[in-house]
Amino acid sequence: MSSTDRSARTSTAMIATPAIHAEQLCRHYRMGETLIRAVDGVTLSVKAGEFVALLGSSGSGKSSVLNLIAGLDRPTSGSVIVQERDLAQLSREELARYRLHTVGMVFQSFNLIASMTLAENVELPMRFAEVERGKRDSLAREALTRVGLQGRMNHRPSELSGGEQQRAALARALINRPQLLLADEPTGNLDSHTGTEIMNMVREFNQHLGMTVVMVTHERALAERYAQRLIFLADGKLVGDESNSAVNAADQAGVGGGRP
Amino acid sequence: MKLPDLAELAVRNLRESLLRNSLTTVGISVGVASLVAMLSLGIGLQQLASRRLMKSGLFDTVLVTSRRDLRNFGREEERGGPAPAESRTLDEPTRIEIEHLPNVLEAYPDIRFITELRYEDKPHLTTIAALPASAKSNDAFETVQGQFFSSDMAPEAILQKTFAEELLGRTPKPGVDETNVAELAAPLLGKELTMRYAQREAAQSAPSATAHDNAAAPGAESLADAAYSVVSRELKLKIVGVADLDPESMRGPTRARVFLPLKLAESLHVMQPTDLREISRAATDQPVYSSVSVRVNDPNQVRKVEDTIKKMGFNTFSILDASRSIQQFFKVLYAFLGIFGSLALVVASIGIVNTLVMAILERRREIGIMKAIGASDSDVKKLFFAEAGAMGLLGGVVGVALGWTIGQAINLGTNVYLKSQSFPPEHFWSVPWWLVAFAILFSFGVSLISGLYPAARAARLDPVQALRYE
Numbered sequence: 001m002s003s004t005d006r007s008a009r010t011s012t013a014m015i016a017t018p019a020i021h022a023e024q025l026c027r028h029y030r031m032g033e034t035l036i037r038a039v040d041g042v043t044l045s046v047k048a049g050e051f052v053a054l055l056g057s058s059g060s061g062k063s064s065v066l067n068l069i070a071g072l073d074r075p076t077s078g079s080v081i082v083q084e085r086d087l088a089q090l091s092r093e094e095l096a097r098y099r100l101h102t103v104g105m106v107f108q109s110f111n112l113i114a115s116m117t118l119a120e121n122v123e124l125p126m127r128f129a130e131v132e133r134g135k136r137d138s139l140a141r142e143a144l145t146r147v148g149l150q151g152r153m154n155h156r157p158s159e160l161s162g163g164e165q166q167r168a169a170l171a172r173a174l175i176n177r178p179q180l181l182l183a184d185e186p187t188g189n190l191d192s193h194t195g196t197e198i199m200n201m202v203r204e205f206n207q208h209l210g211m212t213v214v215m216v217t218h219e220r221a222l223a224e225r226y227a228q229r230l231i232f233l234a235d236g237k238l239v240g241d242e243s244n245s246a247v248n249a250a251d252q253a254g255v256g257g258g259r260p
Numbered sequence: 261m262k263l264p265d266l267a268e269l270a271v272r273n274l275r276e277s278l279l280r281n282s283l284t285t286v287g288i289s290v291g292v293a294s295l296v297a298m299l300s301l302g303i304g305l306q307q308l309a310s311r312r313l314m315k316s317g318l319f320d321t322v323l324v325t326s327r328r329d330l331r332n333f334g335r336e337e338e339r340g341g342p343a344p345a346e347s348r349t350l351d352e353p354t355r356i357e358i359e360h361l362p363n364v365l366e367a368y369p370d371i372r373f374i375t376e377l378r379y380e381d382k383p384h385l386t387t388i389a390a391l392p393a394s395a396k397s398n399d400a401f402e403t404v405q406g407q408f409f410s411s412d413m414a415p416e417a418i419l420q421k422t423f424a425e426e427l428l429g430r431t432p433k434p435g436v437d438e439t440n441v442a443e444l445a446a447p448l449l450g451k452e453l454t455m456r457y458a459q460r461e462a463a464q465s466a467p468s469a470t471a472h473d474n475a476a477a478p479g480a481e482s483l484a485d486a487a488y489s490v491v492s493r494e495l496k497l498k499i500v501g502v503a504d505l506d507p508e509s510m511r512g513p514t515r516a517r518v519f520l521p522l523k524l525a526e527s528l529h530v531m532q533p534t535d536l537r538e539i540s541r542a543a544t545d546q547p548v549y550s551s552v553s554v555r556v557n558d559p560n561q562v563r564k565v566e567d568t569i570k571k572m573g574f575n576t577f578s579i580l581d582a583s584r585s586i587q588q589f590f591k592v593l594y595a596f597l598g599i600f601g602s603l604a605l606v607v608a609s610i611g612i613v614n615t616l617v618m619a620i621l622e623r624r625r626e627i628g629i630m631k632a633i634g635a636s637d638s639d640v641k642k643l644f645f646a647e648a649g650a651m652g653l654l655g656g657v658v659g660v661a662l663g664w665t666i667g668q669a670i671n672l673g674t675n676v677y678l679k680s681q682s683f684p685p686e687h688f689w690s691v692p693w694w695l696v697a698f699a700i701l702f703s704f705g706v707s708l709i710s711g712l713y714p715a716a717r718a719a720r721l722d723p724v725q726a727l728r729y730e
């Protein structure tokens with residue numbers, strides 16, 4: 001994949017075209033008589049290489065927006081365009097390929113497959129991508145080494161701590177070198193110390209691999225510490241969009257690791 | 261996803277819920293085993309039947325008659341053949357020619373005539389037929405009491421059981437026939453019979469009245485030669501054997517009550533009914549036959565030999581058609597046994613559906629995860645297919661082994677029973693390689709079909725819903 005070359009360029013030439021653009025995005029659920037507007041006319045843009053936090057109270061539609069961007073769900077109306085592809089227009093098969101090659105996802109509950117070792121979990125997306133068997137082993141090893149789990153490759157998820165599981169999930173999310181990292185409350189199940197560890201890794205991917213990151217969280221403090229932009233949702237609507245000056249200033253200074 | 265990956269993932273998934281999947285697989289095995297057991301029984305019975313029939317010598321024999329023989333007009337075999345005008349005479353050189361055709365073991369004339377036999381000065385009128393030396397290995401004569409002819413020219417006779425009864429003045433009771441052949445044979449073996457018969461002899465006399473029949477046949481020879489005289493003769497025969505044959509069930513040469521060696525019968529030049537039509541030939545040295553029986557080395561070659569002889573300009577008849585209808589019967593039997601065997605497999609396949617649907621419920625989240633990290637609908641579908649297929653394949657292999665074992669056990673048990681009833685053991689159980697292959701493939705196929713619905717259901721699973729709840 002050319003993700004690294006591409007992301008290298010995003011910071012300069014492609015900065016103008018947004019990596020993600022949602023226009024009047026709606027996701028409604030019909031529950032008998034009532035219509036639940038989980039996402040209700042959200043319009044937003046995320047630049048390539050940007051680190052954005054989606055904030056809001058429980059039930060405000062954060063996960064729903066993220067799933068629409070991830071191509072796991074289809075909008076009721078409106079459009080999501082990711083890297084010039086309108087997801088609403090893609091077939092189920094094309095959406096699967098999009099998820100496979102363009103998106104990496106991490107979840108609050110880690111979502112590793114319990115019956116597989118870490119190495120096998122990390123390898124799984126490469127099986128779907130039909131990467132050669134010989135290459136897969138070394139790539140999985142490399143990815144797990146990157147998140148500091150080289151010693152735990154043949155362990156099953158149940159034998160690991162939450163932080164280790166989330167690190168493995170990060171390694172899996174990155175294995176097909178996607179341009180987009182979508183995280184749904186990645187630290188929700190972790191203590192603050194472990195959460196910081198995970199967030200530092202996410203930031204590293206954002207800064208050194210040039211990945212665009214959209215992270216759902218309801219912890220404003222966490223968002224302010226890492227995200228360049230904070231987007232607020234309430235009742236499925238966009239209610240705020242602010243640039244995070246502190247993080248941007250730090251990025252400008254090229255520090256990145258100034259915060260505890 | 262590539263096939264090795266699919267297989268690997270399928271096997272690991274099957275191992276995850278080992279007990280449930282094993283039970284399902286056992287279900288398939290039992291289904292396959294019953295299918296294999298049923299079909300091998302059918303095949304074994306057919307082989308037994310055809311072994312028996314082959315030994316009877318009926319299925320490897322072609323009866324050849326001349327097209328000049330008016331008796332054959334209108335027979336089905338004749339359609340499309342050459343007109344009688346171009347047909348050939350069934351004489352000795354022709355017989356030799358037929359005998360030298362590929363796959364032909366022997367070709368011998370059918371000699372059969374009705375004449376009088378005297379036994380202890382009482383006359384008995386009966387049909388006499390000639391037997392070639394090869395009839396000795398024929399199943400029908402295997403059980404002969406006494407022995408077979410000592411040579412092909414020996415003045416000896418083998419009697420049909422019913423004729424032996426007649427000679428002894430016994431009348432068989434109607435209904436159940438429980439006559440002991442050995443008991444019948446004891447007083448008769450070694451005794452003498454006097455056969456009275458009419459012998460043809462070349463003569464220079466004027467054509468007989470019957471020559472007009474011949475004139476009607478096209479291509480008749482010059483009437484000048486058409487002359488012979490009939491001389492009455494007597495021959496003493498020694499009774500060497502009594503055969504336990506059911507004449508009604510027999511065809512061809514065995515449909516007679518007294519048998520003579522072939523060469524001896526030939527040398528007698530007994531007047532036969534057909535001689536009247538071949539009257540002109542009577543004067544020549546070369547005998548002309550009304551029919552010749554041709555033995556073929558392999559029943560499968562009968563048709564080919566028959567066609568070749570037809571091309572030579574003769575009519576042929578074989579019981580191939582009869583054997584075909586027996587095969588038909590066994591096809592129906594297979595179908596029946598197969599349906600019963602498959603039923604068990606169908607029940608087993610419902611087990612597969614159940615197991616996989618359960619697996620989907622259980623692995624909802626896992627399917628959601630796989631989709632979230634990029635699995636397509638077809639990846640998920642193939643994975644469930646592979647699991648169904650793996651169970652089917654394994655169940656098929658185990659089932660064939662099980663079915664084979666059951667069959668062996670039944671065979672053994674039945675033979676123990678047969679032995680206790682003092683019958684010879686029989687091999688009525690056969691698992692040919694194609695049945696093994698078929699059973700495994702069938703099991704595989706049925707399993708894949710069973711996997712259709714669960715696989716489609718798994719593929720359509722909405723990942724958002726699947727990942728929503730813990």
Ligand SMILES: Nc1ncnc2c1ncn2[C@@H]1O[C@H](COP(=O)(O)OP(=O)(O)OP(=O)(O)O)[C@@H](O)[C@H]1O
Pocket residue numbers: 029031036037038056057058059060061062063064065218
């Ligand atoms: N399948 C569904 N059927 C009906 N309603 C749904 C469905 N999925 C989501 N919703 C509703 O949509 C709204 C938004 O849900 P969503 O999961 O996006 O919220 P969230 O912001 O992620 O909340 P949380 O912080 O608790 O995860 C909720 O009110 C939820 O009940």
Ligand SMILES: [Mg+2]
Pocket residue numbers: 062063064184
């Ligand atoms: Mg949520």
